[in-house]
Amino acid sequence: MEKTIGDDYADNVRLSGDGKKVIIIDQTKLPNIEEYLTLETAEDIYDAIYELKVRGAPAIGICAGYGIYVLARQIHTEDYSDFLQKFREYKEYLDSSRPTAVNLSWALNRMEKVVTGHPQCTVSEILKLLEKECRMIQKEDIKMCRAISEYGLTLISDGDGILTHCNAGPLATSRYGTALGPLFLGKERGMEFRVFADETRPLLQGARLTSYELARGGIDVTLICDNMASLVMKNGWIQACFVGCDRVAANGDAANKIGTSGVAILAKYYGIPFYVLGPGSTVDMACPTGADIRIELRDEQEIKTKFYREPMALPKVKCYNPAFDVTDHSLITAIVTERGICYPPYTENLAEMFRI
Ligand SMILES: CSC[C@@H](O)[C@@H](O)C(=O)COP(=O)(O)O
Numbered sequence: 392m393e394k395t396i397g398d399d400y401a402d403n404v405r406l407s408g409d410g411k412k413v414i415i416i417d418q419t420k421l422p423n424i425e426e427y428l429t430l431e432t433a434e435d436i437y438d439a440i441y442e443l444k445v446r447g448a449p450a451i452g453i454c455a456g457y458g459i460y461v462l463a464r465q466i467h468t469e470d471y472s473d474f475l476q477k478f479r480e481y482k483e484y485l486d487s488s489r490p491t492a493v494n495l496s497w498a499l500n501r502m503e504k505v506v507t508g509h510p511q512c513t514v515s516e517i518l519k520l521l522e523k524e525c526r527m528i529q530k531e532d533i534k535m536c537r538a539i540s541e542y543g544l545t546l547i548s549d550g551d552g553i554l555t556h557c558n559a560g561p562l563a564t565s566r567y568g569t570a571l572g573p574l575f576l577g578k579e580r581g582m583e584f585r586v587f588a589d590e591t592r593p594l595l596q597g598a599r600l601t602s603y604e605l606a607r608g609g610i611d612v613t614l615i616c617d618n619m620a621s622l623v624m625k626n627g628w629i630q631a632c633f634v635g636c637d638r639v640a641a642n643g644d645a646a647n648k649i650g651t652s653g654v655a656i657l658a659k660y661y662g663i664p665f666y667v668l669g670p671g672s673t674v675d676m677a678c679p680t681g682a683d684i685r686i687e688l689r690d691e692q693e694i695k696t697k698f699y700r701e702p703m704a705l706p707k708v709k710c711y712n713p714a715f716d717v718t719d720h721s722l723i724t725a726i727v728t729e730r731g732i733c734y735p736p737y738t739e740n741l742a743e744m745f746r747i
Pocket residue numbers: 443446447448449492556557558559560563564568569570596634635636637647648649714
């Protein structure tokens with residue numbers, strides 16, 4: 392089969408050959424060092440997620456699925472209730488690593504259902520089913536990204552300028568990505584886009600990951616500081632904004648990397664369509680509105696020192712470091728999932744699309 396651009400990134404999160412470890416590319420080291428990490432203990436997996444070594448909502452879910460399987464193998468009992476109790480302890484621990492992306496608890500709940508759905512099975516039979524399920528989560532993600540890419544590509548034309556924020560590319564998923572998926576797919580089909588990547592303060596996912604992925608994929612990418620988005624829009628260089636999401640509420644409000652809502656407000660002002668792209672697993676129909684989404688607060692050192700040779704503020708200066716914000720549904724032109732392109736009114740149309 393012919394190799395596609397997304398294949399280069401297909402193994403960012405995977406299970407080791409013996410099934411006893413999770414292997415991830417360390418995203419905090421990119422773009423300078425391509426280093427793979429082996430995760431074996433509950434602490435390894437928790438820390439990798441918390442420290443953003445693996446990040447991006449779908450990739451976090453995939454890592455958690457593989458992670459809980461690896462941990463389940465370490466539960467040495469033949470007793471179903473003991474197994475379930477220990478499994479749940481691991482699940483709760485991993486689930487507490489990051490609160491905003493729903494994919495984390497979604498994947499862990501899926502894995503738990505395999506256990507609770509088979510009380511008649513032996514522990515070794517349950518382990519086989521768990522392995523199948525976590526591999527399935529990743530396979531489905533690849534399929535979903537492909538479908539999202541196809542739908543997303545219908546929204547743009549050859550030669551368009553696209554602005555993106557944070558990283559919703561192959562590193563954040565399994566292949567193609569969500570917001571970047573249409574661009575990789577278009578590239579495979581001979582289309583050219585001019586992408587403007589917000590650097591995305593404070594952790595610079597746009598600079599370190601998005602511009603790296605796009606440049607490697609041969610896509611024309613220009614890195615800008617977050618505060619330059621307004622100018623490139625005013626210049627007429629942007630025909631659409633494509634961003635990912637960490638949780639979409641039932642009314643269409645969408646949580647994504649801090650700064651996304653500002654991009655949406657600018658896009659509205661300049662009359663540029665603003666699209667949110669993500670897998671159905673990111674749509675949380677149990678969450679009524681954006682106000683119900685828990686926003687992760689992170690360490691102030693990420694703002695002051697993390698990527699600088701010297702501190703950028705006095706130690707006594709206070710910082711406020713929310714990792715995400717919520718874009719109001721009224722600013723979103725459409726939400727693209729593997730099920731199709733959902734336009735407003737979102738409360739009705741998401742309910743119809745996700746059949747509740
Ligand atoms: C397909 S990834 C979608 C989102 O998870 C992405 O846009 C994002 O905000 C990631 O934030 P991060 O804190 O880097 O995990």
